[in-house]
Amino acid sequence: MEAARHGAFHPLRVAAVEPLTDDSVAVTLAVPTELRAVFRHTPGQHLALRRTVDGGEIRRTYSICGRAPGTDGPQTLRVAVRLVDGGVFSTYALKELASGDTVEVMAPAGRFVLEPRPGHFAAVVGGSGITPVLSIVSTLLAQEPAARFCLIRSDRTTASTMFLDEVADLKDRYPDRFQLIQTLSREEQQAGPASGRLDAERLTRLLPALVPVEAVDGWFLCGPYGLVRGAERALRGLGVARDRIHQEIFHVEEAPPGAQTPATATPAPEHSTVTAKLDGRGGSWPVQDGESLLETVLRNRADAPYACKGGVCGTCRAYLVSGEVRMDRNFALEQEELDAGYVLACQSHPVTEKVELDFDR
Incomplete structure (x- = not known):
């Protein structure tokens, strides 16, 4: 059995590349027996993938979107890749990557996780933010009969919504323990909330009508910076303790206002x-x-x-x-x-x- 090392990459064979939407795919990686302990993971963790192009190294992280394995480790790993404008790796994954290819992969990492336990949990996700939460909720409901989960997700349109079938299957399989609220920002829907963005003001009104906010044991926020920060502000305003709010932000290209180090920060020493x-x-x-x-x-x-x-x-x-x-x-x-x-x-x-x-x- 190979021991996991920080920063070590392992070649994994691509078992399948399946389209999810027009601009995203699910990539399934086969894990050989000797590496299954290395790739054992907790629901919500992600993988770093590496590719060398023209002598340069490209690394990207993608959340594991399948149910977490047992103690023997996974036989396969599944990640979702959404096309990013100008994205070198995402373009490669959607346009070139095929079954039989090899991808270099680092051991699972990340602390946006939920070990299955009894309780009432909820998530607010946007776009590809569904990927780690899909692993969290599917594992939780399968392994813990005393757990419930409310998923509030925001997407642009139905056609751009990732994992529609997988989420619908969870709703059918656990009708009494899984609650789904789907919102669309650029398309009207016949049922459910009106179209529009899920900002802090809207979530402040919406959340108490959907779930007993104060009784939720853990909130999981994942997606673009604006959505996650807006959801955090709404929850804090509704009295949710900070330690019950867990966040993972996707695709921060530039630091938003206030995120950069202030000009008054202590300067670096001359030699360190x-x-x-x-x-x-x-x-x-x-x-x-x-x-x-x-x-x-x-x-x-x-x-x-x-x-x-x-x-x-x-x-x-x-x-x-x-x-x-x-x-x-x-x-x-x-x-x-x-x-x-x-x-x-x-x-x-x-x-x-x-x-x-x-x-x-």
Whole structure:
């Protein structure tokens, strides 16, 4: 049995590429027996996929959208890829990737998860934000008879809605434990809420009419930045405790207003050193001017874990053992993780002359 290592990629064979909508596909990857323990995952986690083009490396993260396996690990993994304008990897996945091809894949990561347990849970998702939540809800309802789930999803049109059949099957299979509310922003529908965006104001009115907001044990928000932040504001305004709200943001191209580090932030020292522990081995290296701590580590340890480098996926999360850093932006770590001492290495810059990170903790 192969042991999982931070930043290690494994070649997996593509078992199937199936169209979901005009601009998205589901990719099924076959997991050989010797790697099943490596790819064991919790519902809601994602995979980093890697492709080399013209000598350069492209990495993208995609959520696992199938039911989580048992203790033996998965025989297959399924992810959904939606076409992004100018997206090199998504264009490749939709236009070229075929059954029999090989894709390099990192072990599952991410903390937007729900271990099956009794309770009442709910999600607000937009577009491809359905992918991790589909894994969460399908696993939860199959494994925990005392669990209920309310899914509130927003899509542009019916034709653009991913996993229509899979969600409809959940509704048929668990009619007493699964509640579905579908909204469309660019198309009228005969039943359900009126068309339009799910912003904070609308959700503040809508949510109490759908679920007993205060009785929900966990809220899962996933999708574009605006939808997730709007849903968070609505829930907080309705009295939901912060520790019951879990978020994962997709496709943040640029930092929204207020997300960038303020101009008054503490400047970096003239000389600084980062010490990092990764897979049981440590090292210390000087940080070059303007580098993030991840970039410094990567110059010396090519196996350092990362995927998006944009503060979104959380693959580069590390524990700050000592020293101080500033993060340019953070869309991956929840407040509890920040309070516990975790940082995103891809967004972190040294504030003190010495900084120590632990990627293994």
